Structure formats: structure tokens, C-alpha cells
Amino acid sequence: MIETERLTRRFGARTAVEGLTLKANAGEILGFLGPNGAGKTTTIRMLAGIIAPTCGRATVAGIRPDQEPERLHEVIGLLPEAPGFYERLSARRNLRYFASFYSNCDGATQAEKYLTLMGLAGRGDDRVASFSKGMKQRLALARALLHEPKVLFLDEPTAGLDPEVAREFRDLIEDLSGEGRTIFLSTHNLAEAEQLSRRIAVVRTQLIALDTPEALRKRQFQRSIVVQLESVSDALLEAVRGFPFVERAQLQGNRLAVALSDPDRDRPELVQRLVESGARILEIGEEKRSLEEVYLSLVQEGSS
């Protein structure tokens, strides 16, 4: 549904996006992560046909954004970083105005539908200036959906929202994905990216990685087994390090982190040997690296 090939954008001597090649499948939520200034918004603007690439190409829903922007805009919805409304007009008037530019959109009906869906039906006649940030953000999502787009570009949709509203917003995004829409989600919120996206693209001007969160974890960090013990002695640690299938063992208090050659195969053997060595096991599980650790590791790698 979204494809880019060596997509590049330069502003004078500065390169904002370089050689970006990626693909988002129909119905997928693709998380788009990167530090500030990594080119996320520039990429979205190129894909949404607002600015042209310097070189490379992109297609969104089979349409080249730089060649047929008007046709593209009929099938995409954009939630920009700043919601942007005519503050002195009502929410309803704002939605109807934006809806009026689409060829197959009954503005009045669609405005009512999405005001209701976003929980704003009772405030439809109020000026947008009186809305909270969360309400404006919901209204902006309603605006992006008025013409029932197949593809949605969301640029940091939960930035600055309180946790409760952010959660409601994430639920809405999940619902939209459930309707079969392709969602390109740029975010700084790693937990959000992991919760919503099947695959994550990490960028820093260039694409650093694109895969599922799990695959990115595997790629960046070796799988480790964590064993919580009642007590640990130096002798036990030395014994563990001597097990033939153990590649590395580290101790943090009574918590033993063990890197195994093949965690799935070797885990029962590790438990058995620990018990034989006199260890009293309280808990055992696989060490879960947070996406934040994976992301920081990837970004560091990308900048070195």
C-alpha cells in the first residue's frame, strides 16, 4: 500500500531523508520511529504529496504523490503534528469545510458520524478555541477520516496528551486498523509503537531497521534467561559459567542472567543443573529487552 524506493529529500545542503526504501502492507500499522530531526515529518509530507522528493520515488495506494497529489489526497488522511483548526469557527463548521474538498464525501453526514465517533457530538457547535488539546486531537483525527481514506498518516498523534486520553486515542487507532486501513504511525512513544505496530521502521535520515519488535530485539540483543534465586554464592556462579551450553552469566543481586547457546533447547538442562548444584529457584523466565533499549541501541548504531 505504501512503497518507497531510495526516497531522498534535501533542503539546500542539508539532507533530511536519504535513500529511504520501505514498504507498508495493506491494513498494516507501520510504526515510524526516530529522534527529532530524523526526517519523519519530511517523509510523511513526501508520502502525503505535500512536498516533492529530491530523488527516489514513492507510491501510496498505487499513486505517485509527486505526480498526482489531488488524486492521492482523495484516498489518504493526514493527522499533522499540530492539529490546526479555524479556532473561531465551530468544530462542525471546521469538519464540513475540510469535507467540502473531497469529491465523494457528504460533508454533513460524515461530520456528524465522526463527531459522534470521537465523542464530540455534544460540542459540535462550540468554537474550537474552547477545546482542550485532547479534544482538538480527536477532532483532527475526525477530519483525517471524513472521506474514509484507505491510508492514514499520523504524525505523533498522542504527543502532549494525558495518559487517559492517549490510551483512548490508541484504542481508536487500533479500531481504524481493524477496519482495514493502512496506518503510517510516526511516534516518539515506543510503548505505543510496540502496542500498535506489527512492524517498526527506525530512521535517522536513513532507514536503520525495519522489522517486527521481536525481530529487532533478537537482532540487537542475545536472548537471555533470568533466574531469580533464593541466594547465590560465588561457587554457584562459577559452576554456572562452567556449564557447556552457557555462553555468559551475570549476577545482579540474587538475579542470575544467563546467555545460552540455544535458549529453547538448553533451558530445562540449566534448571536441572542449577537444582543439582543446590540452588533454590524462585522464578525463571526470559529476559525481555524493552523496545526503548532496542531503539536506543539501533539509533546509536545508526549514528556511529
Next chain:
Amino acid sequence: MTSKRILNVLRKEWAVMRSSPSNLLYVVLIPLLLTGQALLLIWLVSRFVGGQAVTAAMIRAAPQDAAGSLPSLSSADQFRVLLASQFNFFLLVIPAMIANVFATLSIVEEKVTRTLEPLLATPVRTWELLVGKALSGAIPALLTTWACAGIFVAAVAGLGWGHLLGFVIGPSWYLSLLLLTPAVVAMSFVLGVIGSSRANDPKSAQNIAVIIVLPIFALIGVQVTGLVWFTPILTLILALGIWAADLLLVYTAVALFKRESIVIRWR
């Protein structure tokens, strides 16, 4: 679809304008004050200053074809005719001001509220947006100007100077209202767009209005002092000259109003 989109832009602009009563001052109150001021000036000057010496000097300064038909009138009426003949230029201040205010408010407001990016993500074409905005300013500017011209004529007749209208309303008057006024509207709007592209608040953008209002006062000054009398031919040349300048300015404005410039450079 294009005409529908333009109409929607126009309606929205008017809705935004209506939402702030102070904006209506520019369209209603200030033009009326300007018209009243012109009438008052004619009344006061011919009442207190309209001496033979001043009138004779001014008639001498005016070209023969303008002054030639006046000797049949009293010196006070001659003076009134000369002053009333400046009104078509004086009127140009109204469209210049209204078009500029609409351009700057509508575009700077989009910048301030950051509505341009979501707007540019809709199928509306940039030129449709620009035309809608231009018309939203041009229509009230032209209608108000013509209404003020009508009020002026009615007031002149009402004040007992109706017999002078034949000397004032001629080809130059019509050329000024029908050709020169739209040219000034276009120039004012385009300068407003250019000013808005660099300004971050409506007041800074409106400073550009000075560029267009000052030459209008200069036109009046030039004619009153008798240096140049705007005959129909000269008025036509002036209008065509402004239209030509408009075309050049439109190229600049369109370049500034490209999607990419708006998103990247308009900060």
C-alpha cells in the same frame, strides 16, 4: 468541482471574518467615514476657503479639457467640481485597504492556526485556494467601493449640488470605478499575499498596505496640484499599467504560494 471548492473557500473566509466584529469595521465603518470625510472636505473648503483667488489658481492648473466647461459655474461650484473630481481616486483607498486586510488576515490566520498543512493534504488545488481567498476580499472591496461611490453621488445631489454631477461623472469616473478599482484590488490582495508569506501576525503583514495606499494619495496630490490631470486616456493608461504590474506581482505571489514554500518556508 473547482467552482464548488472556490465557493467553499470564499464562504469559510467570510465566516471567519464575521466571527470577529472588528474585521467588519474595515468593510463598513471605515469606507463610510472616508466617504463622509470627502463630503465634509468639499463642504468645508468651499464654505470657508473657496475664494476667487484659490479657485482661479486651481482652474488654471487644470488642463483645458477639464476646466474649459467650468466657467459657466460660480467659483464655489467650480471649486466643488474640482474637489469632487478627486473622489474617484480617493475611493481607491477603500478597495486597497479591504483587499489587503482580507489577504493578510486570511493567510496569516492560516499560518498562525497551522491550518495550511491539513488543507494542503486535501484535494483542493493551491490556485483554487488562492482564487477563493482573493474573491473573498475582492467582492466586498468592489461592492463597498461602488456603494460608497453611490452614497457620494446621492449625498452630493442631496446637498443641493446635483447640477454639478454632470461635470464630475464622466468617462474618467467610470474607468476609475470599473477598471482602476479592480486593478487596485488585485494589487492590494497580491501584495497582501506577498507580505503574509514573511509575516507571522496580521499587523506586520498589513504594513505592506502602506506601499499601495501612499501612491494613491500621491495620485490625488498630483491631480490637485495640477501637475497631471487624469483625463480618460490617462486614467485608462494608469489602470492598464496597474494591471500589468499586477500580472508581474501575481507571478511572485504564486511562486510564494506553492505548497512546498508554504510548508517549508512559511514560519
